[in-house]
Amino acid sequence: MGLNELIRSMFNSWMGHEGPEGDIVLGTRIRLARNLRKLPFPRAAKKEHLQQVTSVAEEMAGHLQDFGTISYLKMAEIPLLDRQLMVEKHLVSPNHAENPTHKALLLRDREDISIMVNEEDHFRLQVLFAGLQLNQAWQSISALDDCFEGQVDYAFDEQWGYLTACPTNVGTGMRASVMLHLPGLALVGQLTQVLNHVSKFGLSVRGIYGEGSESYGNVFQLSNQLTLGHAEEETIEHLAKVTMQIIEGERQARDFLKQPDRRTSSEDKAYRALGVLSHARVMSTREAMELLSDVRLGIDLGFINNLEANVLKELMVLTRAAHLQKVMGQNLPSEERDRLRADLIRERLAFGTNRQLK
């Protein structure tokens, strides 16, 4: 697969679009952990149990016609590199890609619905939306969940709710998250304060590739911690409310950065980042993310006009290791990747306003 195809594939997915509050919220994701009654959780399951689960999943593909084109994929039949691509596109977890035996995936063609089969739980339903669309995401995943529930017997307890492999998911089994780009708060030095504040509200903040992943380029995932004792709608409303507060803070920071006495240095920072991105011959993931963050802020502040805002989200994914290797069709040592990453960013930025691929 070449660069053009990869970029095209971005456009077919939720990542190719800006959603509501898209200048700050890159995307919304909700996932539900679900298990089949009477079968042990995957970690404790025997081969036959796991096969029973994948059989159910394969059947489910046929019942999901209302949701469009959904494919049933056996993870073990997917080449390693393509599995890694799926991780970088947030379609599966790293664990699901690394140990594919008896694992499967139900995937909608637009890549905004994905269901991991035999990951930590029997099913991990996930929907992805561009921008801030918590309610839409919730409606979408509820419908998906209802369709499952009409066909299979979920492990559900009247008192505890949905039963899950890890106790932290018991109850709703839901994790709703928003991916936030907060360069303004970072620049005015209020980011740490805001993120610390968030944890007091029962929410957690992580890097974009989930637990333990580092945050580069001022992009964070904000999600609910609790799955017990609160209805899903309540949890989502709470997350939406805190998100709106953070958005408000980020907007204020950005207004400050546009003020006459700050304007020049904000503009300078954005353009320098664009200059380096469009000229460098070697670039690490971390540096790419940081510079892309600066450029995106420059677009959002109205300093840079001849570049689409979405280029940040696109390049965030395109310049990950597996995507780079997909472009080259081979495994690459790290320094080769740094070189290819720089090439690819230059090539993509050269499109400018006149997107040739759309």
Place this chain on the structure above:
Amino acid sequence: MGLNELIRSMFNSWMGHEGPEGDIVLGTRIRLARNLRKLPFPRAAKKEHLQQVTSVAEEMAGHLQDFGTISYLKMAEIPLLDRQLMVEKHLVSPNHAENPTHKALLLRDREDISIMVNEEDHFRLQVLFAGLQLNQAWQSISALDDCFEGQVDYAFDEQWGYLTACPTNVGTGMRASVMLHLPGLALVGQLTQVLNHVSKFGLSVRGIYGEGSESYGNVFQLSNQLTLGHAEEETIEHLAKVTMQIIEGERQARDFLKQPDRRTSSEDKAYRALGVLSHARVMSTREAMELLSDVRLGIDLGFINNLEANVLKELMVLTRAAHLQKVMGQNLPSEERDRLRADLIRERLAFGTNRQLK
């Protein structure tokens, strides 16, 4: 005067051209300190004495027809900003520009011959050549000196040679210097070693604006220290020999930087510098010089092809304070200058290969 005119004026001067060894030697300069017999040196001279000297200089302008169009200029009649421009173009010393009373200048239209009148000595004859042209410069200034000597009575002593205001110039009164760009030696970490070595050969190394001036962007002036006990030709030959050794060292360093395992990082550095120069909105003199040095090396190493090598020398001068103020036609506070410097560099680099002004 706008940017276009200023750039055009560069082309009319020695700075607008690349000379021999022009990838390393930006320019060659020789100056001779000369005084009139029977008149006190300027520092001790009375008003009448100084006026006698300027009268002689004014008359000399008429005798220098063989050297082309030479103007006699009274420094006190030149606006401050234009005098500062002359300093930045290496036509006069800072002292000559700052205290213009009773000072004058004989200047060839191409700005490659300039004679300061009543600076530290009665006359400071100077010739400027592009690249390494010590012999040509010596022939040129000798002819000029001979023409003077045919008309005026120099303070000359059979035993000591030419008498000068400062004892360090007594003898030949000559300072020959070459302006060297040594980014290769700097990058491979041998610059300090080479420059220390030079002083053992009776030569001195300074920044580009003479004594006490800092060196930015790996540009250095190498010149003779001794004016006593050696004939001019001998001094020049010695300077040329050491210069050739340094050139050899710089060439080896550059070859090393082009080797396969170093190539990418050398290229990356050059292009990053170009990216920042062509995008930044604020830039200090120091940063501009350093980045221009990186870009120039990238051109010399063959990595950057769509930019003229001479752009470094041109922007080195164009982005100095007085030149910036000339473009704007007004005094500017420092942060305004940093902004204008960035604008001007972007504008100049945007010319690319197709120079519109030539």
